Amino acid sequence: MRVADLKIExxxxxxxxxxxEQGKAIFVPYTIEGELVSAEIVRExxxxxxxxxxxxKASSPxxxxxxxxxxxxxxxCAYQHIAYEHQLAIKWRQVRDVLQRxxxxxxxxxxxxxxxxxxxGYRNRITVHAQDGVIGFFRRDSHRLIDVERCPISCDEVNRELTDLRGRNPRDGHYTLRTSSSRRVFSQTNDEVADALRDLIVDLVPPNQDLLIDAYCGAGFFAKAxxxxxERVVGIDWDKFAIAAAKxxxxxxxxxxxxxxxxxxAAVSAANLGELRVGTRATTPNTTLIVDPPATGLSANVRHSILDLVPTTLIYVSCNPATLARDVKELHEKFTINSITPLDMFPQTAEIEVVVDLHA
Ligand SMILES: C[S@@+](CC[C@H](N)C(=O)[O-])C[C@H]1O[C@@H](n2cnc3c(N)ncnc32)[C@H](O)[C@@H]1O
Known part of the structure; x- marks a missing residue:
């Protein structure tokens, strides 16, 4: 295939x-905006x-x-070739652009x-795969494995687990290696940024509130904080092990x-909330809803339920700015946005976490 000279925009x-090239976007991994590069077109x-x-040919500072x-x-990882401060600037800009677009x-x-x-050195857990004596992660854009002795974005304890696993010549399969601080059910992957996320959400909520609904609660990370x-806290998650841990x-x-x-x-009614029951009564005061969905965001059903329920405060925690933008566009009908805060839960990778604070 041919090689093209490009300016990364x-x-x-x-x-x-x-x-x-003539208006057509060409995606080149491991480059930085402003750079002049030559790149081989591999898929057209x-x-x-x-x-x-x-x-x-001309590299970025x-x-x-x-x-x-x-x-x-x-x-x-996607960003190890970019200085950390600049990774943060790129992620911030991407959040702004997608919310506008x-x-x-x-x-x-x-x-x-x-x-x-x-x-x-921040990851408190990783899942590695073993096949035919190769132990590691999938190669980029491939189902083949790359043998990994040490993962620098993981903390020392996880890397020691990896060394131990490699020493045991494990059978083919998937192995989740974790620190003792990381729970077996869903938990945030970067302890320090998870603390910052929890503190941010605690700060966003005023004192003396009635009801919190923590949707996609996992083991109750936000609810418990x-x-x-x-007065009352209701957590909902379809993972029964996470719910057992929360209980x-x-x-x-x-x-x-x-x-x-x-x-x-239905879940809220089942919780038998008595006088704090929310149902579709928009006048219920001081109801706060936290949603922390997977990358697919909120389903159309959930978006409609939120628009019916109209909680006084809605805090949306997202790991995918694109689905967040889609959902906020619809929720914006009944809510105003107080603040949007991106967090870098996963340095060196392209992942972005965002918290949006909305009010009815
Ligand atoms: C990003 S995690 C959030 C966990 C939790 N908020 C925390 O910080 O530890 C998403 C959670 O949503 C749950 N989940 C995904 N889809 C769901 C659904 N449709 N109904 C209930 N729970 C769901 C998963 O089991 C997972 O625990």
Whole structure:
């Protein structure tokens, strides 16, 4: 295939640089906006093309040496070639742009991104795969494995687990390696940024509130941090192991329901909330709803339930700015946006976490 000379104009979601040839977007991984590169076109589609970096002809002042010997081959990280401060700037800009483009928002109350205190060595768990003696992660854009001895974005304890696993010559399969602080059910992956996320949400909620509905609650990470501020707390998650973990140390004011958030009203009724029942009564005061859905965002059903329920405060925690923008566009009908705060839960990768604080 042919090689093209390109000026990289932007960094798209997923972390690839975007150059243009006669208006057509060409995605080149491991580049930075402003760079002049030559890249080999490896996939040509009608609307866009994919290319592999051949040479950086004029490099960005933000270019740095990656810490990981597997960077560029391993499918995990996208940004190790970019100075950490600039990774943060790229993520902040991407959140703003997607909220404008998909969310159709104009004056965006976007706060500075909260960085990770540790740009490397932050992951408290990883899942590695073993096959035919190779133990590691999938290669980029491939189902083949790359043998990994050490993962620099993971903490020392997880890397010790990896060394132990490799020493045991494990059978083919998937192995989740975790620190003792990381629970077996869903838990946030970066302890320090998880603390910052929890503190941010605690700060967003005023004291003396009535009812908190923590939807997609996992083991109750947010609900338990907010107990002091609410009379009643209801958590909903369809993972029954997470719900069992949430119930273990639950106080009288906490109710955890194993079920689908799509059925949130039924779940809330089932919790027998008495005078605090919300149903579709929009006048119920001081109802706060936290949603922390998976990357697919909120289903149409859940969006409609929220528009019917109209909680006084809605806090949307998202791990996918594109689905967040789609959802906020619809929710904006009945809510105003107080603040939007990006967090860098996953340095060196293209992932972005965002918290949106909305009020009815
Ligand atoms: C991003 S995690 C959030 C967990 C939790 N808020 C925390 O911080 O630990 C998403 C959670 O949503 C749950 N989940 C995904 N889809 C769901 C659905 N339709 N109904 C209920 N729970 C769902 C998963 O089991 C998972 O625990």
């Amino acid at each position: 932007d960094i798209g979601f997923g972390g690839k640089g975007v150059g243009r 589609k009608k609307q866009f093309a994919e290319a592999e970096l051949v040479e950086v 933000h270019r740095v040496a990656p810490e990981c010997p597997y960077f560029g081959r391993c499918g995990g 998909i969310g159709k928002l104009k004056d965006i109350p976007l706060r500075p991104i909260i960085p990770s205190p540790k740009p490397y 907010l107990l002091d501020k609410f 273990e140390d639950a106080t009288e004011k906490e109710t955890y329901i194993a079920g689908d958030v799509a059925d949130v009203e």
